[in-house]
Amino acid sequence: MKGPGLVFVVYPEVFSTMPLPQLWAPLFFLMLLCLGLDSQFAMVEVAVTSIMDGCGPKVLRVLKRQEIIVLAVCVIGFLLGIPHITKGGMYVFQLMDHYTAVVSLMFLAFFEVLAVCWVFGLRRMTIMVKRMLGKAPNIYFCSCWMFFSPVLVLCILISSIVQYTPARYGKSYTYPVWAEVVGWGISLVSIIWIPLGALQEICRNKGTLMQRIKTAMSPTIELDPVNHLPEKQRVDIPESVDFISPP
Structure with missing residues (x-):
């Protein structure tokens, strides 16, 4: 098995058979959370840097601060990720x-x-x-x-x-x-x-x-x-x- 099934199906079943599964399962998903956040930092920084290099002055006239650009990128990414948590x-x-x-x-x-x-x-x-x-x-x-x-x-x-x-x-x-x-x-x-x-x-x-x-x-x-x-x-x-x- 590969893809999301490996992470969310196979590994949890393996941890349930190990000693102290209440310890290893939270540590595993905490590792996944840290890994995801680390990737998000890099991707958001790439998106913000591309926007600032390509049309920074024009965007800043509207949004005023670079922090607002970061917030806008995060909000758009959040909205694009909603279809992934639906039933299909x-x-x-x-x-x-x-x-x-x-x-x-x-x-x-x-x-x-x-x-x-x-x-x-x-x-x-x-x-x-x-x-x-x-x-x-x-x-x-x-x-x-x-x-x-x-x-x-x-x-x-x-x-x-x-x-x-x-x-x-x-x-x-x-x-x-x-x-x-x-x-x-x-x-x-x-x-x-x-x-x-x-x-x-x-x-x-x-x-x-x-x-x-x-x-x-x-x-x-x-x-x-x-x-x-x-x-x-x-x-x-x-x-x-x-x-x-x-x-």
């Missing part, structure tokens, strides 16, 4: 879990690795890590960022597509065709912005098609390896001043 909520949850947990996640991870390590560049990445930690990453991490991580994520993505099976709940219920369409639509909601963003960036640049693509894939800053600052903002830092203190 498990079917909705299973459908969304099937179409968003693997293919779209690996698709986003693959292009994220490409953007950070191949477009932004390993040299710039190394300078920024050295700026934060006080030392440059070793060859193992550099090799993982440049080669092993993209290849591994790409293999998982291809394997997920090749081994795709329609969503099912339990052993008997098969989702209808319209539910499959809805599931793929939910998956595309997070994927479609990558090609749309790339197309927008290419269209707003000038020159031939190849020049536009080259400009779109060029980083907007060039870090100075000495002062760890953008070259246009390069300053002379006295040797007696610790610019970055290692942790």
